[in-house]
Amino acid sequence: MNVACDWAFPLVWAQQSELDSIPWLKWIIVLAVVFFGIFPGIVAYTVWGERKVAARFQDRIGPNRVGPLGLLQPIADAIKLITKEDLVPRSADRWVHLIAPVLILVSAFLVLPVIPFGVGLAAVNPPSGLIYLIAVSSLSALGIFLAGWSSRNKYSLLGAMRAVAQLVSYEVPQVLSIVPIILWAGSLSMVTIFDKQVLYGWFLFSPPGMLAFVTLTIANIAEVNRTPFDLPEAESEIIAGYHTEYSGMRFGLFFLAEYLSVFAVSCLGTAIFLGGGTLPWPLTGEPVVTLGGGETLFAMLLLNLPLIGIFMAKVSLYIFLMFWIRATLPRLRVDQLMAFAWKFMVPLCIINIFISAVWYECVIRPSKPNYLLGWGVTLPLVVVSIIGVLALYRSSMKAEPVELTTGSRRRSVVRSVS
Amino acid sequence: MNQILFGVIATMGVLSALGTVLARNLVHAGLFLVAFFFLIACQFVMLEAEFLAAVQVLVYIGAVAIILMFGIMLTRNIQGDDTTTVSRAGFIAGGLAAVGLLTVLIFGITHEEGRSGRPAWNSVTTRPAIYPASARKSESQAAAINNMGLAVGEDLLTRYIVAFEAAGILLTAALVGAIALAIQEGPVSDDPSDRVKSKQNAESLAADEAESLLTSSRA
Incomplete structure (x- = not known):
């Protein structure tokens, strides 16, 4: 299987160079079609999908008035948002108020160019793409902070405070659960990570890989401020958090950025753990191996259409998982949120890096991968470390009953203010 | 261009x-x-x-x-x-100090001379290293550019290992010090406005502090 893949790569790269010979055309296509057309469209229908899914979970029907199945609802919403008045509060810091949503949206957009949607379909392929991705996604914390600060509203400021504390805390486990991938792929380039997964199978299919995938998913949900981590915009406590004072399309930009980040983190999880556009285990090399031949534009399309289709199917599943969690779990308290990040996620992720090094020694470094040994050694290690960290976390939470009282008191303080 | x-x-x-x-x-x-x-x-x-x-x-x-x-x-x-307002005297003094520092830096960098007959520091390419240079892989500049993460990582863990570890110890000490300063030992106060939390994580403390500070200042 792995040997069979080797011949495919020179051919695949040859196709890439054909498109590279017309870089300006490629850039115009990428910018105009994908970034201004497809991604906002995906966002619009993610919102529609979320409303439908959430409605089904609550035994409702969801949007069904505008167009068949309510499919035109996002367009109606967008028109409504654009025609609404764009207000800036009189006491707000005008320029910072205007810049903040743009900064968040730019951060969400900048993540997407390095995602390899297919062979040769990453808009740019910097050798340190993963670091770039983490760097630009950390810009959104600044935008959220500025949005909350510039509004001159206590709810906005509260939301911004919560958001920044949460984003900074959960960025640590997010990055730490990416580290095993860097170790296994031996590269920071997203395209190289995709190619390695074609050769070695999805990085998900190993005990440390599964653990890292779960921690990455939890950290991702926290990073995009979705329930159960939606404290920054908790409607029942602080109105809408950092975007309370925004209206019209400027609020729409926050909305767009939020769902675009949902899409972006799903793309990240798919690209680095779920093998991008490849099929699961017995057919890992497909469809790259079978369709890898040929150097024409037609062959490239033939190869990439199934790749993009599978990629998008995985991304949809990942987003659906987020909807599911949102419809199921209640919101956490601030102290629970922080304790969970620092006392459970971070130690577990650090231990997992060592376990993934064991997996690397058993499976990836030897010329003949020994999967049985790898599973036999790392699976007990993963189970023991999860149980151990969980027990430590439980005992540390039990030893501090004072935290419970402060948390409930804090909520009552907030309530009395509002 | x-x-x-x-x-x-x-x-x-x-x-x-x-x-x-x-x-x-x-x-x-x-x-x-x-x-x-x-x-x-x-x-x-x-x-x-x-x-x-x-x-x-x-x-x-x-x-x-x-x-x-x-x-x-x-x-x-x-x-x-x-x-914040700055007095005119402070403005002048600060400006003079900045111009003076700039002059010293420019003069120092352009007129730098090597110690005891050796060439000037900014004209040599080799830097003192703990790890012997011969044992390192000879890597071309192009390879370093194409995989800079690798190049930086190798240099950090071989050539600059002492500086790297020293910085790590310094940062850990700073972190521990910050937590030690933030923790308030002792029993929980009866005063409800007093926000005393023992043995809490520094980060959650910072977040909680910000929130309670905000609520108390607004209430």
Whole structure:
């Protein structure tokens, strides 16, 4: 299987160079079609999908008035948002108020160019793409902070405070659960990570890989401020958090950025753990191996259409998982949120890096991968470390009953203010 | 093309640095500083060091700027918009000190001489290293550019290992010190307005503190 893949790569790269010979055309296509057309469209229908899914979970029907199945609802919403008045509060810091949503949206957009949607379909392929991705996604914390600060509203400021504390805390486990991938792929380039997964199978299919995938998913949900981590915009406590004072399309930009980040983190999880556009285990090399031949534009399309289709199917599943969690779990308290990040996620992720090094020694470094040994050694290690960290976390939470009282008191303080 | 780009980026960098110093509102000054950090990252890209550019954005904008903003909000009044005023005498003294430092730096760098007959520091390419140079893999400049993460990582863990570890110990000590300062030992106070929490994590303490500070100042 792995040997069979080797011949495919020179051919695949040859196709890439054909498109590279017309870089300006490629850039115009990428910018105009994908970034201004497809991604906002995906966002619009993610919102529609979320409303439908959430409605089904609550035994409702969801949007069904505008167009068949309510499919035109996002367009109606967008028109409504654009025609609404764009207000800036009189006491707000005008320029910072205007810049903040743009900064968040730019951060969400900048993540997407390095995602390899297919062979040769990453808009740019910097050798340190993963670091770039983490760097630009950390810009959104600044935008959220500025949005909350510039509004001159206590709810906005509260939301911004919560958001920044949460984003900074959960960025640590997010990055730490990416580290095993860097170790296994031996590269920071997203395209190289995709190619390695074609050769070695999805990085998900190993005990440390599964653990890292779960921690990455939890950290991702926290990073995009979705329930159960939606404290920054908790409607029942602080109105809408950092975007309370925004209206019209400027609020729409926050909305767009939020769902675009949902899409972006799903793309990240798919690209680095779920093998991008490849099929699961017995057919890992497909469809790259079978369709890898040929150097024409037609062959490239033939190869990439199934790749993009599978990629998008995985991304949809990942987003659906987020909807599911949102419809199921209640919101956490601030102290629970922080304790969970620092006392459970971070130690577990650090231990997992060592376990993934064991997996690397058993499976990836030897010329003949020994999967049985790898599973036999790392699976007990993963189970023991999860149980151990969980027990430590439980005992540390039990030893501090004072935290419970402060948390409930804090909520009552907030309530009395509002 | 590169010259023009460099000129534009450098000019914007100097302007935002000036903005950092001259802005009266602290959060605006912080924003100018973020712009300056970003333009430094642009200069790294111009030097084909995109790894360093990404790290610059990650560390300085993603972490340092955020901590800075937090610091402004926790230490001064919560909106951070009390405009600071500088007396004229302080302005003149600060300006003189800055010009003096600039003169010393320019003179020192351009007129630097080697110690005891050796060539000047900025004209040699080899740097003192713990790890013998012969044992290192000889890597071309092109390889370093194409996989800068690898090159930087290898250098950090071989050539600059002492500096790297020293910085790590220093940062750990700072972290432990911060937590030791933040923890308030002793029993929980009966006064409900007193926010005493024993043995709580420093980060959650910071977040809680910010919130309770905010609520108490607004209530």
